[in-house]
Amino acid sequence: VNRSDVHYFGAGPAPLPTPVLEKAAQVLLNYKDKGIGLAEISHRSPEANEILAEAKQALTTLLDIPDDYEILFLQSGGSGEFSATVYNLVSIWVEKKRAKIASEVGDDEAEVLKRLRKVVDEELKLDYLVTGSWSLKASQEAARLVGAKHVNVAVDARKANGGKFGVIPSEDQWNLTPHTSGGGPALAYFCDNETVDGVEFPSFPHSLEGDDAPLVCGDMSSNFISRKVDVRKFAIIFGGAQKNIGNTGIAIVIIRKSLLPPHSQPASPDLLRALNLPVGPIVLDYPTIAKNNSLYNTLPILDVWVAGQVMTGLVDKYGAQRIGGQEDISNTKARNIYHVLDKYADVYQVVPAKDVRSRMNICFRVHGGDADKEKAFLAGAEKKGLLGLKGHRSVGGIRASNYNAVSLEGAQKLVAYLEEYATS
Numbered sequence: 001v002n003r004s005d006v007h008y009f010g011a012g013p014a015p016l017p018t019p020v021l022e023k024a025a026q027v028l029l030n031y032k033d034k035g036i037g038l039a040e041i042s043h044r045s046p047e048a049n050e051i052l053a054e055a056k057q058a059l060t061t062l063l064d065i066p067d068d069y070e071i072l073f074l075q076s077g078g079s080g081e082f083s084a085t086v087y088n089l090v091s092i093w094v095e096k097k098r099a100k101i102a103s104e105v106g107d108d109e110a111e112v113l114k115r116l117r118k119v120v121d122e123e124l125k126l127d128y129l130v131t132g133s134w135s136l137k138a139s140q141e142a143a144r145l146v147g148a149k150h151v152n153v154a155v156d157a158r159k160a161n162g163g164k165f166g167v168i169p170s171e172d173q174w175n176l177t178p179h180t181s182g183g184g185p186a187l188a189y190f191c192d193n194e195t196v197d198g199v200e201f202p203s204f205p206h207s208l209e210g211d212d213a214p215l216v217c218g219d220m221s222s223n224f225i226s227r228k229v230d231v232r233k234f235a236i237i238f239g240g241a242q243k244n245i246g247n248t249g250i251a252i253v254i255i256r257k258s259l260l261p262p263h264s265q266p267a268s269p270d271l272l273r274a275l276n277l278p279v280g281p282i283v284l285d286y287p288t289i290a291k292n293n294s295l296y297n298t299l300p301i302l303d304v305w306v307a308g309q310v311m312t313g314l315v316d317k318y319g320a321q322r323i324g325g326q327e328d329i330s331n332t333k334a335r336n337i338y339h340v341l342d343k344y345a346d347v348y349q350v351v352p353a354k355d356v357r358s359r360m361n362i363c364f365r366v367h368g369g370d371a372d373k374e375k376a377f378l379a380g381a382e383k384k385g386l387l388g389l390k391g392h393r394s395v396g397g398i399r400a401s402n403y404n405a406v407s408l409e410g411a412q413k414l415v416a417y418l419e420e421y422a423t424s
């Protein structure tokens with residue numbers, strides 16, 4: 001089968017631009033005529049540093065990332081960031097509280113610890129907006145690390161939708177921990193695009209913005225660089241690279257510099273242990289990764305190179321439009337696919353509610369989820385070279401992932417097949 005005969009709609013890993021892969025095959029064997037390939041050279045070489053700098057620059061340009069943000073590359077995967085956000089932001093929260101108490105009671109360490117224990121016990125909260133399978137997993141990881149009593153599920157979208165994901169309840173129904181400049185949760189977390197359930201936030205939640213906003217963590221694993229983002233509204237944005245940006249192997253973190261030393265200090269490991277709070281692995285410690293320009297330990301430079309090539313390609317392609325150019329294409333592809341699904345509503349049923357439909361993961365049922373008909377639908381698609389359309393195993397159905405490397409032509413072929421299947 002020829003690569004050019006196939007359109008792949010898998011949810012991740014996902015397609016990559018063919019020219020990038022062709023070039024990757026070359027640099028894997030011989031990078032810049034050095035006689036060795038990119039997977040072989042040192043992550044501390046000048047070449048590696050250049051690759052890192054270019055990838056950072058391209059992302060900065062695409063998303064218009066302000067100077068007071070840092071970009072980190074880690075091997076954590078998206079899931080590793082479920083843990084990293086908790087370790088790092090709880091640590092900062094604790095240290096702030098300790099410093100405040102110490103300023104009130106002075107050098108009496110026993111007294112500081114006693115008061116701090118009480119504050120942690122009564123006030124430590126991590127807010128999660130649970131709108132799909134991935135934010136659910138993130139909230140469960142937080143509960144595993146710090147204890148369920150400290151995790152505030154501010155909204156569980158299933159409760160508003162008969163036990164299933166597919167809606168985002170209105171913000172007046174969210175039960176956020178009150179946030180004022182002196183207090184509030186250690187973090188407020190949401191997943192911008194839920195890959196399994198096909199639910200995407202239409203815009204940034206109003207209740208998480210403003211002067212007293214909490215530290216917002218956004219998981220953008222499956223809609224990274226697919227639309228404009230106001231980075232300033234986030235303390236941390238993270239995502240695995242393997243859907244919209246590159247291949248598997250790295251996660252990207254965009255973090256507000258005020259959360260890194262010298263502006264913020266983490267709590268000491270001894271203090272965290274004394275408070276029965278977790279001490280994170282050093283490879284997930286943002287201050288350590290930042291201090292070492294993401295090279296604290298061996299970074300898969302080939303993966304960073306691929307991500308850099310994809311992002312530089314978008315910068316070159318869209319020029320001054322930056323990510324807006326890609327956003328227009330993503331929107332057009334998604335609009336066309338949803339249009340035909342809605343046109344044949346007797347055959348196709350889109351899973352999520354209309355106002356929160358994902359532009360990236362288009363989830364629907366065929367004939368109400370009839371198993372044989374969905375099988376036949378998938379088999380017919382495969383015959384036409386339309387691959388990777390099976391829904392996630394936990395929810396079934398069909399899922400067309402519409403990431404950046406899915407071409408307009410690929411989306412049009414899917415639209416034509418949807419039309420043909422519905423009318424045959």
Ligand code: PLP
Binds near residue numbers: 077
């Ligand atoms: N977050 C989202 C939204 C995802 O879609 C995924 C994976 O599909 C993850 C997190 C987990 O990423 P990883 O498999 O890199 O740990």
